[in-house]
Amino acid sequence: MRFEQLVETSRRVSNTRKRLEKIAVVAALLKQLRGEEIEIAAAYLSGRARQGKIGVGYGVLHDADTEPAERPELEISDVDRALARISEVQGAGSERRRVDLLRELFARCTAPEQEFLRGFLVGELRQGALAGIMLEAVAKASGVPLARARQAAMAAGEVTAIARSLLEKGGAGLADYEIRLFHPVQPMLAQTADEVAEALDDLGEAALEFKLDGARVQAHKSGGDVAIFSRALNDVTAAAPEIAEAVRALPVKDLILDGEAISLKPDGRPQPFQVTARRFNRKIDVEKMRAELPLSPFWFDLLYADGGNLLYESQARRFSELARIVPEAALIPHTRTSEASAGHEFLQAALEGGHEGIMAKSLSSEYAAGARGRTWLKVKHVRTLDLVILAAEWGSGRRRGWLSNLHLGARDVEKGGFAMLGKTFKGLTDEMLAWQTAELKKIAIARDARTVYVEPKLVAEIAFNDVQASPRYASGLALRFARVKRYRPDKTAAEADTLQTVKKLFAV
Numbered sequence: 394m395r396f397e398q399l400v401e402t403s404r405r406v407s408n409t410r411k412r413l414e415k416i417a418v419v420a421a422l423l424k425q426l427r428g429e430e431i432e433i434a435a436a437y438l439s440g441r442a443r444q445g446k447i448g449v450g451y452g453v454l455h456d457a458d459t460e461p462a463e464r465p466e467l468e469i470s471d472v473d474r475a476l477a478r479i480s481e482v483q484g485a486g487s488e489r490r491r492v493d494l495l496r497e498l499f500a501r502c503t504a505p506e507q508e509f510l511r512g513f514l515v516g517e518l519r520q521g522a523l524a525g526i527m528l529e530a531v532a533k534a535s536g537v538p539l540a541r542a543r544q545a546a547m548a549a550g551e552v553t554a555i556a557r558s559l560l561e562k563g564g565a566g567l568a569d570y571e572i573r574l575f576h577p578v579q580p581m582l583a584q585t586a587d588e589v590a591e592a593l594d595d596l597g598e599a600a601l602e603f604k605l606d607g608a609r610v611q612a613h614k615s616g617g618d619v620a621i622f623s624r625a626l627n628d629v630t631a632a633a634p635e636i637a638e639a640v641r642a643l644p645v646k647d648l649i650l651d652g653e654a655i656s657l658k659p660d661g662r663p664q665p666f667q668v669t670a671r672r673f674n675r676k677i678d679v680e681k682m683r684a685e686l687p688l689s690p691f692w693f694d695l696l697y698a699d700g701g702n703l704l705y706e707s708q709a710r711r712f713s714e715l716a717r718i719v720p721e722a723a724l725i726p727h728t729r730t731s732e733a734s735a736g737h738e739f740l741q742a743a744l745e746g747g748h749e750g751i752m753a754k755s756l757s758s759e760y761a762a763g764a765r766g767r768t769w770l771k772v773k774h775v776r777t778l779d780l781v782i783l784a785a786e787w788g789s790g791r792r793r794g795w796l797s798n799l800h801l802g803a804r805d806v807e808k809g810g811f812a813m814l815g816k817t818f819k820g821l822t823d824e825m826l827a828w829q830t831a832e833l834k835k836i837a838i839a840r841d842a843r844t845v846y847v848e849p850k851l852v853a854e855i856a857f858n859d860v861q862a863s864p865r866y867a868s869g870l871a872l873r874f875a876r877v878k879r880y881r882p883d884k885t886a887a888e889a890d891t892l893q894t895v896k897k898l899f900a901v
Contacts (some may be wrong), residue, residue, distance in 0.1 A: 394426060396502075397465035399434055400509045406438070414524070419530035423560060426451045433473045435556035437513065439527045443473060443553075445625075446518040447480035448491055449514045451798055454789045455843050457495035461504040472498065472510075503900075511790030529554045536557040539569065545570035547704055547762035551579045572702050574615050574647060579621040579763030581651075581694075583752060586770040589736035592753035595767060598731035600708055602693055604771055605725070606666045606859065607655030607776035608673060610690065612640045615647045621654075621765050623673065635683060636690045645718050647699050651760075652725070662747040666873070667861045668887075693752075694726040694762055709756040722820050729756070744774050749858060776898070777856050778803065778872075778890040780882055781811055784846040785833050788818070788826070795826040796833050796845055801855060801875065803868070803892040811849050812868035812892040820856070820876035829880070852881040852889050860899040868892055870899055 402422045406415045426434055428688055475498040482490045499507050531552060532542035537559050545559065546552045549568040558566035572578065586592035593599060609624035610633070612794045621630045630637050636654055656664040656672065662711045664670075664686070671677065672686055695715040696703055703711050716724055728739055740751050750773030758768035780801045788797030798818040802811030821829075832851060839846040856878045863871035870892075 394430055394432075394466040394469050395465055396469050396506055396649055398422065398425075399437060400467055400506050403438060403509055403892075404505070406526075415526050416529045416533055419526060420533040423534040428557070429473075430469050431557040431560050432553060433469050433702070435527055435531065435553040437469075439553055440513065440516065442476050444477055444480035444636060445672070447514070448482065448487070449479065449495060450784060451515060451789060452843060453488060453491050453495060454511055454514065455787065456492045457499055458789070459496050459499050461499070461507050462501055463503070465503050465506065465839055468508065469503055470861050471501075475783035508790055511793075515790070527556075531556045531559055535563055535566070536895070537564055541567055543761075546706075547578055548572045548576070549579075551763050553571060572649075572697055572704060574649065574697070575618075575620050576611050577611050577613070577626040578649065578696060578704075579626070580609055580611065580624055581760050581762055581769060582765035583769035583771045584765055584767050586753065586772050589740055589751070589753070589772050590733040592770040592772055593731055593733055593736055594752055595770065596755045598729060598756060600712060600756055601728050601730060601736060601739050602752045602754070603691075603726040603746070603748050604750045604752050604773065605653040605691055606663060606692070606749045607653035608666075610636065610652055610654045611696075612636065612648075612650040612652070612690070612692075614640050614643065614649075615646070617641060632679060633688055634679065637722065638770070639690055643718055645698055647697065648675050648695065648718070649697035650692045650715070650719070651696060652690050654688045654690050654718075656686045657689055665859060665861055678828050680809075681828070690723055691725045692719050692723055693727075694760065698797055704760045704762065706759070707755050707756060708758045711760065740772060740774075749773050773858070775856050775858070777854050777878060779852050779884055779888070779897065780814065780855050781849045781886045781889045782829075782833065782847060782851045782853060783811055783813060783849055784844050785829070786816075792818075792826060794830075796830040797821065797826060799829075799853070799877065800844075801853075801872065802849060802889075803895050804886070804889050805868075805892045807893065811886075812870075813866045814868060814892075814895065815863070815866065815871040815875055817855070817872075817875040817877060819874075820878060825877065825880070851887050852884040854878040854881055860895055862899070868895075870895055 402418055405418050409415060479491050479494045528542060528546055529539060530721060532539040545555045545567050549555045555570055558569050565701035611622045613620045619641045620628055621633050621636055623629045633654060647818055656669040658664060672682055672688055692715060695711050743751050750771060753770045755768040782799050783802040784800040786796045786798035798816050800816050801814050803814055805812045833845060833847050836846050836848040836850050838848055855875050857872040858874040860870055861873050878901055
């Protein structure tokens with residue numbers, strides 16, 4: 394199939410807000426596909442490449458910019474092979490090679506195809522055909538009941554993994570997908586609530602749990618055999634031997650657990666996420682790191698136990714069974730309430746313990762693998778800083794022509810000037826993009842092909858989740874999950890937050 398047909402499908406999906414229309418449009422495309430094309434299209438319209446992260450960011454996109462082709466010529470498989478080649482590039486000169494390969498691909502793309510790929514490669518594909526829509530489209534196109542397709546997706550780990558089988562085999566393809574030990578299940582995800590009261594208004598009486606900022610892990614056990622899988626479903630057993638040992642000691646022959654692995658400080662408070670993440674670096678000396686940064690598992694869900702599939706049982710029953718199996722010290726801190734005041738106290742306890750917030754879960758919720766529904770809600774303490782814009786990078790795709798990726802700086806009262814704390818393009822509406830482009834051009838002091846450097850005058854309120862160490866910036870620090878909340882024209886750069894304030898946050 395021509396790539397232009399997939400791009401046109403994406404455009405049609407993005408131009409309607411009606412869920413049933415989105416499903417029908419995607420299903421119509423899927424019915425026309427054969428073989429590997431099904432897998433490619435299901436992945437692309439779900440917003441991800443089959444190869445995973447392929448090392449293409451804004452800089453590579455900018456440098457690969459080229460005139461579009463006049464007529465469409467690419468097949469879907471041509472694009473996938475090109476992205477596979479880019480993903481395989483490693484070593485010295487890799488970025489230059491990625492630019493060259495991407496420019497070759499872009500030269501064969503029409504303007505709409507280029508625009509699709511730009512958004513797709515940096516995660517800004519605003520089409521709404523994500524996992525939930527794709528699952529219903531696969532069910533519709535294959536004639537398989539949605540409930541059965543959802544069960545298959547849970548067992549397979551993701552909807553794109555089942556698309557080809559169901560479309561080629563129909564209902565007979567369901568036999569390929571049952572929950573199985575040592576076949577990781579895509580983790581259930583949560584949406585966000587701004588306040589505890591909002592979450593409880595949605596859910597009624599709910600299970601509340603500490604939200605740990607660790608590494609999501611899924612443990613599979615059968616007798617003495619144990620495997621630990623990451624959020625991305627990679628086998629990380631070798632990197633976390635103490636977790637495997639703890640799971641092996643549990644008094645159940647067969648099980649699948651969902652939880653977080655986290656490294657704790659001597660006082661029991663959590664290490665920053667990036668410290669825990671060091672334990673999963675492929676190049677580490679595991680025994681040395683185990684001694685320096687031991688991991689502790691905290692389990693919050695039980696998906697399978699001694700032959701019993703618990704995915705479709707209620708959260709209340711799954712947690713009750715989990716508490717029967719797992720030692721209390723390895724169980725996520727947990728309570729049940731419908732009262733906002735009790736929920737606020739629980740949230741405060743989580744924050745005082747150094748955690749990032751709490752989860753609120755419907756007591757009746759099934760485990761919807763891979764889905765991000767409102768039966769699980771996360772309530773986090775969002776921090777903000779008023780920071781100065783030091784520069785901005787030109788956007789690509791739908792942001793082409795606008796200054797988008799912002800360089801963020803804090804006042805350094807000891808050395809003078811401003812210390813960079815990272816970049817962000819998150820949180821910007823079209824109106825904000827237009828406004829900041831006009832304003833930043835007025836105070837530009839230098840330019841290169843990618844970036845406009847500006848006088849440090851504009852102040853923005855930046856929300857973020859945490860502060861982490863970063864060798865990339867002279868400040869030694871960077872904000873984690875930074876996004877623009879609003880501009881602060883009422884503040885001058887002299888009133889912006891300081892690097893010293895940020896250092897205190899990092900030390901907490």
